[in-house]
Amino acid sequence: MMHERKLLAVLLAMACSAALPACGDSGTTLRAQAHEDDDHGHGDEAGHGEDGQDDEHDDEHEEGRTRIAPDVALALGVVAEPAGPAVMRETAALFGIVRLKPSARADVRAVYPGRVLEATATVGDTVEAGDTLAVVENASSLQAYRVPAPISGTVLERFSNPGDVANDRPLYRLADLNALQAELHVFPRDAARIEAGQSVTVRLAGGDIEADGRITAFLPLSETATQSLIARVELPEGSGFRPGMRVEARVATAEYDVPLAVRESGIQRYRNGQAVFVQEGAVYEARLLELGRRDGVFAEVLSGLEPGETYVVENSFLILADIEKAGAGHNH
Template structure:
């Protein structure tokens, strides 16, 4: 089943576009009819040629060893123009942001007064005032952009979130095992010596408080009495069978496994970073749990480490004593002005990107990233607070763009 079906693809072979619409004004301001012919050649510097009535602008995004900037070469009747022009490039980006570039002569070319930030995806308008005439070119130069109807995005499970402040957690990783707290185990003995006449449970059975576990016939009274479970839990030990004689030894053990302890080993170099009540992200056998440090204890065998004891919720029974466990203990929490969900991050060309959404249009945003943890990453550049970006199933949009063969050729 095809999950994404763009309404249209507007991806071009150069970041300056291959389908400009030329329009010109004469010195009286009269508009000439727009032309729709796409230029098929580039200029001697590798830029896009914009031509109209003897005036030519070769426009290039130059980024060899420098941040991307506009360079332009202007000629009239094949003669280079080095002064007395007014050249402006206006870029309208997805979402309505407008970037304006005015040009100054640099000895061999005209250079725009700013960086052309990524993505190079915008509607372009170039205006040239020269010798009393005014020329204008307009075209679409879209890359890394696609349109997806709202109902298709919904059915594909594409979900978005609003970019904003976040918190990054610095963690310390420790390892240990899951254990059972002593108070969560109850050993059942016979109240009076006698003969086991009935056993109602097997090893591993779950019981609730008050369930009958076995029956014993008293040696003194010859009357039968019940052994009942003092707590709810799992039958973790059973040492009796019908016909055996009871003594003072435990006959059964019931263990409450709804909570467990994770005993994490903390070595001397880590100890000064830890404190009671710090948050812990626990992982064991593919199961994730959130918990807090309850106690910091010396090891029971005089080993050179401290135990960080963490109470682990286990009402679903997915964990069991003895399992190896890893714990990421949060030792610092840093608030940052802008962060994104890690699920949103995708690799695209040489960038790490998210996909922003404006109505039914989606487009890449290359990011400059900072601190990161298991769930979020700080954004230093490339995204604005309030931008809506794809969190869930962003890989579907990446696959759709890669399928289109989008290019980044200046």
């Protein structure tokens, strides 16, 4: 139990110093507590005989293994799952930009020319279809009439003020900012394997906004400068994207089944190889693997792991750090 308290204190102190340099006294207190626990641990060990028997702490740190109590693992965010078959995907990387769907934009014009009496909306306002945006006096009949919003959306631009003369120029420009699509460049090298209906994951370039969709269509003409085709992917409402954002995408071009795979998030570099950490109760053991194909999510396992064995898929670096810390201690 003492080891788990030390591990939790040390790892929390590491996280504090790495992610929150301003933690100050908090990090110092955690490290001091870990050191204090360590001192107590050495004091307890002093009573052991010289018969070569290992204490509980040594048992916890056999070669490539460590022990972490379930409540401590939960607090550290360590997550494990059974290894098994997986569907892996070959993907192609595409790049593009977010744009409004053609049907999501509307220019609002006066039906009859005349003087603008009222202009009730301003840039940034959210309006519903049918809301009054302006009141215009018909130049022929001198009767005032209202100009309604043709769609629900946001006012992007306003072109008129009271006293202006309304003619064929727009009074407002509206857009439904939830009706978005990604327009992705498909270069000649990928054109033969990209087609409508394929699944796509779209991510904000340099950011963490992400959405899944499918290629719905291609624009009929290619871009002359790049010779690329433009693939359209509808983005779900509320995805967080905005028109003009640059995006990168992964298109699934092929799928295949593998009998045994692990998540790449669980793989760590260990002893000049690739390893995952197999969990049996409170014990975590480094297991070197021979890996095959990889798709960025899963890695095919050729040897080193059996189906059904439970391994760490999130925060496996914490297990690695504890095993390496224990190994360094044994070398003294």
